[in-house]
Amino acid sequence: MRDALREALHEEMERDDSIIVLGEDVITHGGPYAVTRGLDEKFPGRIRQTPISEAGIVGTALGAALCGMRPVAEVMYVDFATCAMDEVVNQMAKVRYMFGGQTDVPVVLRLPSGSARLLAAQHSQCLEAWFLHVPGLQVVVPSTAYDAKGLMKTALRGKDPVLFMEYKRLYTNECEVPDEDYAIPFGQADVKREGGDVTIVATGPMVPKALEAADLLSPEGIEVEVVDTRTLVPFDKATVFASVEKTNRVIVTDEEVKRGGTSAEIASLIAEECFDALDAPVKRVAAAEVPMPFSPELEKLVVPKTEHLVAAARELVG
Amino acid sequence: MALLRVFEERAAEQYMLGKIRGFLHLYIGQEAVAVGAIHALGRDDYVTTHYRDHGHALARGLSVNAVMAELFGKATGCSKGMGGSMHLFDASLNFAGGYAIVAGHLPLSTGMGFAFNYLNDNRLVATFFGDGALNEGEAHEVLNMSALWNLPVVFICENNLYGMGIPLSQSMSNTQLHKMAESYGIASAQVDGMDVLAVREAAETAVQHVRSGNGPYFLEARTYRFRGHSMADPVLYRSKDEEAEYRKLDPIAQYGEWLLSSKMATQKKLDAISAEVEKQVEESIAFAEESPFPSPEDLYRNVYAQLP
Numbered sequence: 001m002r003d004a005l006r007e008a009l010h011e012e013m014e015r016d017d018s019i020i021v022l023g024e025d026v027i028t029h030g031g032p033y034a035v036t037r038g039l040d041e042k043f044p045g046r047i048r049q050t051p052i053s054e055a056g057i058v059g060t061a062l063g064a065a066l067c068g069m070r071p072v073a074e075v076m077y078v079d080f081a082t083c084a085m086d087e088v089v090n091q092m093a094k095v096r097y098m099f100g101g102q103t104d105v106p107v108v109l110r111l112p113s114g115s116a117r118l119l120a121a122q123h124s125q126c127l128e129a130w131f132l133h134v135p136g137l138q139v140v141v142p143s144t145a146y147d148a149k150g151l152m153k154t155a156l157r158g159k160d161p162v163l164f165m166e167y168k169r170l171y172t173n174e175c176e177v178p179d180e181d182y183a184i185p186f187g188q189a190d191v192k193r194e195g196g197d198v199t200i201v202a203t204g205p206m207v208p209k210a211l212e213a214a215d216l217l218s219p220e221g222i223e224v225e226v227v228d229t230r231t232l233v234p235f236d237k238a239t240v241f242a243s244v245e246k247t248n249r250v251i252v253t254d255e256e257v258k259r260g261g262t263s264a265e266i267a268s269l270i271a272e273e274c275f276d277a278l279d280a281p282v283k284r285v286a287a288a289e290v291p292m293p294f295s296p297e298l299e300k301l302v303v304p305k306t307e308h309l310v311a312a313a314r315e316l317v318g
Numbered sequence: 319m320a321l322l323r324v325f326e327e328r329a330a331e332q333y334m335l336g337k338i339r340g341f342l343h344l345y346i347g348q349e350a351v352a353v354g355a356i357h358a359l360g361r362d363d364y365v366t367t368h369y370r371d372h373g374h375a376l377a378r379g380l381s382v383n384a385v386m387a388e389l390f391g392k393a394t395g396c397s398k399g400m401g402g403s404m405h406l407f408d409a410s411l412n413f414a415g416g417y418a419i420v421a422g423h424l425p426l427s428t429g430m431g432f433a434f435n436y437l438n439d440n441r442l443v444a445t446f447f448g449d450g451a452l453n454e455g456e457a458h459e460v461l462n463m464s465a466l467w468n469l470p471v472v473f474i475c476e477n478n479l480y481g482m483g484i485p486l487s488q489s490m491s492n493t494q495l496h497k498m499a500e501s502y503g504i505a506s507a508q509v510d511g512m513d514v515l516a517v518r519e520a521a522e523t524a525v526q527h528v529r530s531g532n533g534p535y536f537l538e539a540r541t542y543r544f545r546g547h548s549m550a551d552p553v554l555y556r557s558k559d560e561e562a563e564y565r566k567l568d569p570i571a572q573y574g575e576w577l578l579s580s581k582m583a584t585q586k587k588l589d590a591i592s593a594e595v596e597k598q599v600e601e602s603i604a605f606a607e608e609s610p611f612p613s614p615e616d617l618y619r620n621v622y623a624q625l626p
Contacts, residue, residue, distance in 0.1 A: 020436065045436075051466065056459035059425015060432050063443075066414060067364070067433035086456070090419050091426055099407035099415060100398030101620035135621050159623035234622075 002171040004145035005035050008152035009072065011181065013043050016070060019156060021047045022057055023074030023110075031074055033112060033171050054083035058109065062092050062161075065107045070156065078111040078165065079125045092161045093136030104159040108152075114205055114255050115292060115303050116168035124292035126256040128203070131163045132232045132265065138186060139232040141165045143207035145175050147230055150184030157183065167205045167255070187234035191243065195223030198313045199243040201266055203229045203254040206285070206304065210253065213309035222317050232262055240266070241274050248279040249316040255303060258286035283312045319349040319514060319570050321595040322373045325382065328599045329372065329389060333549050337607070338389045341418075342403050345373035347512075347544035350569035351476050352377040352446070354517025355537070358525045359444055364412045366427045367446040369404035370476075370543075371416040374446055378413045380406065386602035392609035399612045400620070414443075420481075421447060421454035424473075428460040431469035431534070442470035442528045444521075450481025452498065453489050461502045461536075468533040472524045473499065475538045476511065482547045483555040499536030511541030512567040515576070542567070 013019045021036055027049045030037025040047040050057045054075055061073035075081050081088060088109070096105055115124045132139045138160050142148035148166070155162040192207060193214050202210040207228045214224035227243050229235065244250050250270060252263040267282040288302040326344045333342045345352065352373040356365060367374040375385050380396055388395025389403050397407050397416075406416040414430065417423035427445035434441040451457050452475070464471045475495050479486050492498050496506035505527055509520035517539060524535040542564040546553040577583040 051459075051463060053459035053463060055456040056425050056428065056463045059456065059460065060429035060463065063426035063429020063431070064433040064436070065429070066426065067430050067437075069433050069436065071429075086419055086422050087425055090422055091417070095415070096622070097620045098397060098401040098405045100396070100400045102397075102407055102409040103414075104623060138622070 001142070001145040001148045001166070001173045002033055002035050004149035004177050005152055005166065006037070006039065007177070008149045008156070009036065009039060010042065012153060012156040013039070013046065016156070018068060019046070019070040019072065020064070021072045021074070022050055022061055024050055024052055024076050026074055032076060033166070033168065035110070035166070036074070054080050055087055058084035058087035059091065061107050061109070062087060062095070062105070065105055066095065066103055070106045072108045072110060072156070074110045076112065077123050078113040078127050079122050081111060081127065088131070088137070088163070089134050093134045096160070097136060105161045106159055107161045108155045108164055109162065110164050110166060112168050113165045114167040114169055115299060118294060118296055118299060120294040121291035126254070126287070128165055128232055128254070129256055129261050129265070132262060136161070137233060138162045139165065140186065140230070141167070141204045141232060142230065143170060143173070143202070143204055143228050145173050146177050147184060147190070147228070149177055150182050151186070151230065153183040154186055165204065169205050173208070184230070186231040187236050188230065189236035189239040190228045190230055191225060191239065192228045193224065193226040195225040195247070197223045197247055197249065198316055199225045199227060199247045199250040200309060200313070201227045201229060201240055201243070201250060201252045203232065203262060205255050206253040209304070209306040210309055212306040213313065216306070216310050217313055222313055224313060229266070237269060237273070240270070244270055244274045245277040248277055250278070251283045251285055251309060251312045251316065253285040253304060253309060255287055257289050258284060259289050261286050280316050283316060285309055285312055319353050319573065320591055321382070321598065322349045322353065322376050323570055324595045324599045325372060325376060325385070328603060329386070330549065332389070332603060338403070340402055341369070342389070342549045343370040343547065344543070344545045344549070345370050347564070347568070348476055348478060348541045349373055350514035350517050350573070351474070351511045351539045351541050354514040355444060355474055355521040357518050358521035362412065362441050364414050364430050364441065364443040366414045366423050366430070366443065367416065368420070368423065368448060368451070369416065369418045370448070371404065371406050375406040375408070375413060375416070378408070378411050380408045380411060380413060382598050382602040383605040384408070386599070387606040387609050390606040390609070391611060392606055393612040393616070394605070394609040398616070421451035421457040423447070424451065424457050424460045428464050428469060428471055431464060431471035432467065434470050435467065440529060442472060442525065444472040444474055446474045446476060448481065449475060449477040449479065449486055449495060450484070450489065451475070452495055453481060461499060461504060464534040465503045468531070470528045471534040472521070472528055473504070473534060473536040474521070475536065476541055477538050478541050478543045480547070480556070483551075485555065496536055496538035504534050504536045505532065506536035506538065508538045508540060511539030512569045512572060514569055514573050
């Protein structure tokens with residue numbers, strides 16, 4: 001996925017002079033996950049390394065966007081977005097609306113998210129739920145390299161602020177990525193696997209786990225349909241509801257803390273608008289409600305696993 | 319300045335009548351800063367400011383009707399009724415807002431400077447903020463960044479000696495605010511914010527410095543607001559004697575006296591100006607009264623570029 005993201009940035013930066021990248025260490029290492037590695041040589045002056053000033057970085061990106069540029073700002077870990085919350089929530093999300101629509105806000109914020117190799121409480125969070133709660137922001141969560149490239153291209157061509165969640169554990173995801181230009185529109189979920197018995201509505205790193213669960217359940221005669229949400233705002237209700245109507249049983253899953261997480265919102269939508277199609281209550285599989293502990297034996301207990309999805313599916317069907 | 323003063327006084331009246339609601343932060347007493355400084359800018363330069371923004375908007379040339387209508391929450395307001403008193407905006411005049419978070423607009427103003435620097439197009443951004451804004455961390459982040467990157471930002475600190483109810487000496491370890499900016503390597507100066515000619519001259523120096531590619535400039539304008547922080551403020555934190563002392567320095571009275579004594583204007587001319595601005599503001603109130611509110615269909619407009 002990291003190469004796909006770099007390709008998206010590269011191709012769009014060739015196409016559009018107004019795109020620049022801002023962030024900490026984005027030149028030196030290409031960022032801690034090497035997404036921007038090498039871009040500085042290809043586009044000198046367009047990759048800007050910043051001091052450790054998240055509010056300054058995000059605010060600078062916003063101001064430049066209000067003057068016709070297309071900045072891509074990296075906040076090294078989504079956990080650090082807390083240092084820029086005013087910029088994201090009070091400024092970026094609101095300037096179009098509170099000024100009566102007089103300005104576009106073409107900012108992309110790249111936000112590495114999720115658990116990865118024992119990074120502990122302040123480097124492991126998933127915070128989509130905070131941002132999907134704020135009108136004016138778009139929230140994008142690719143699960144594959146193919147989706148990442150296509151969604152990043154759409155982000156870089158839009159007029160609204162995008163919070164692009166890059167799951168650290170998915171940077172190594174590999175799949176076929178076409179050379180030709182393609183962009184994936186926002187608001188289009190993707191049925192990654194068809195099945196008639198249980199729907200798993202999955203986001204981000206839970207998508208590959210949902211597919212694994214499906215493979216484990218198929219020999220038992222349980223066919224799982226996996227719907228990858230891809231974008232949380234705008235959200236594709238139609239695809240999700242169509243699947244629920246087909247299978248009548250649904251699990252919603254993501255890696256966020258379960259309480260108040262994205263799955264809570266999706267589950268509510270399904271319960272409110274798809275009730276008649278349901279043969280069982282909506283189940284959620286998400287992370288334990290704790291800060292991320294360091295110790296390896298404990299981290300394993302926090303992040304939802306394939307086996308939890310398998311167990312949930314068996315319960316729904318059984 | 320006369321326009322600003324009359325506008326604010328009449329807006330206060332409309333507020334008491336319940337025609338303007340929510341928050342109203344009056345610029346009375348500080349007129350020389352907005353007027354003097356904005357006169358030093360070019361048409362293509364950008365202006366951003368805090369929530370006490372009516373003065374800056376009018377000085378920048380926004381229509382009096384559109385500003386009053388915005389305060390009334392009408393669809394004909396400069397922000398289509400979606401922002402109100404604290405969020406005035408006019409893209410055609412490069413008046414880029416009206417922001418309610420103390421120091422919240424400083425990073426994005428720095429971003430505008432970043433864009434102008436990147437595009438190498440000789441524009442600059444003048445960003446107004448109060449003494450209280452320097453209490454906030456993000457102000458310091460962007461003072462550092464703008465100096466580091468040599469950005470064309472004119473930082474104009476309207477030091478009216480109070481951050482809401484907190485006197486400057488109780489919130490800032492260094493009350494010489496322009497000296498604080500100097501410590502970041504930013505050229506800076508302090509000016510008497512009650513003297514419109516001094517402000518304009520100081521702003522011209524700042525603009526010249528910035529446009530010549532020398533990086534940001536920090537101008538501390540010492541001023542005073544004659545009314546409270548907002549209409550809701552009972553002003554218990556300063557004495558009437560202090561207010562009376564500062565009223566003697568009224569920027570409009572000062573400038574009027576100078577015009578008369580230097581024979582640049584006659585009393586008759588000054589009276590004509592007073593009458594004219596009264597009329598403009600009166601008409602704006604009628605305009606605001608007669609304008610429609612936004613309709614329910616407008617509620618979801620402009621959350622995103624397109625309706626979902």
